[in-house]
Amino acid sequence: TDRLLQKSEKLALLGQMAAGIAHEIRNPLTSIKGFIQLLKSNDLKEEYFDIIFSELERINSIVGEFLVLAKPSASIFVEQDVKVLIKDVVTLINTQSILNNVQIFVEFDSDLPMVSCERNQLKQVFLNLLKNSIEAMPKGGSIDVKVKEKEEGKISIQIIDQGVGIPKERIPTLGEPFYTTKEKGTGLGLMTCFKIIESHNGKLTIQSKLNEGTTIEIILPTITQSLLKMDRVR
Ligand code: ADP
Ligand code: MG
Numbered sequence: 001t002d003r004l005l006q007k008s009e010k011l012a013l014l015g016q017m018a019a020g021i022a023h024e025i026r027n028p029l030t031s032i033k034g035f036i037q038l039l040k041s042n043d044l045k046e047e048y049f050d051i052i053f054s055e056l057e058r059i060n061s062i063v064g065e066f067l068v069l070a071k072p073s074a075s076i077f078v079e080q081d082v083k084v085l086i087k088d089v090v091t092l093i094n095t096q097s098i099l100n101n102v103q104i105f106v107e108f109d110s111d112l113p114m115v116s117c118e119r120n121q122l123k124q125v126f127l128n129l130l131k132n133s134i135e136a137m138p139k140g141g142s143i144d145v146k147v148k149e150k151e152e153g154k155i156s157i158q159i160i161d162q163g164v165g166i167p168k169e170r171i172p173t174l175g176e177p178f179y180t181t182k183e184k185g186t187g188l189g190l191m192t193c194f195k196i197i198e199s200h201n202g203k204l205t206i207q208s209k210l211n212e213g214t215t216i217e218i219i220l221p222t223i224t225q226s227l228l229k230m231d232r233v234r
Helices: 001-042 045-074 082-099 121-134 169-174 189-199 223-231
Strands: 078-080 102-108 115-117 140-150 152-160 203-209 212-223
Touching: 001 045, 045 082, 045 189, 045 223, 078 102, 078 212, 078 223, 082 140, 102 121, 115 212, 115 223, 121 140, 121 152, 121 189, 140 169, 140 203, 169 189, 169 203, 189 203, 212 223
Parallel strands: 102 140
Antiparallel strands: 078 115, 140 152, 152 212, 203 212
């Protein structure tokens, strides 16, 4: 019965998510429909085109975020050095950070233990978090990424920004889908991060102060810790 209950809970959650997605996608679709009708009868074509284009982009990013979550069925966990993943992601986001006057500093413990992870998913987490930090500093600034062995069997990854911060009362609700303060946001990035870190038996915590900045910490079990856990399950 335990498993059945879990399954019905999952289905209920899925239903809620589906309703949320349908709603979020219907808004831009309605807007696209309206502007296409206007295009037919009006000479403000270029402006309408821009709106249609950005609404399509919005639908695309909503669907894209959900695809990341839909993938775990095919996920492969491998032994990985987080250092390498973080360096890859920092390179990937380099142009965006330069354009926004943001510098990213990365600091590693030497001799970091390996973790067991789904590479692309973990990269997605770092990408979403770094993006949020960049977007939180409209006037530029710096982001510190610190990776260390927190205690035996645990790796800590901190992403520290000097951005706008998050109101105290909002912090406990972060990770709920579709909460965004951005005009072009989807409000799905953090939810995706929470889900992925959870599926890695890790933990994601958020500390923030308005107008001072935000620190996100991810704790991941090291590979030996993950193997021990698997042993116990068996
Ligand atoms: P999105 O980035 O599309 O808005 P997210 O799920 O990534 O969606 O983030 C949800 C909201 O949480 C953001 O709109 C923002 O208000 C807040 N937030 C997340 N990360 C940060 C951060 N580093 N600094 C300030 N606010 C943040
Ligand atoms: Mg985001």
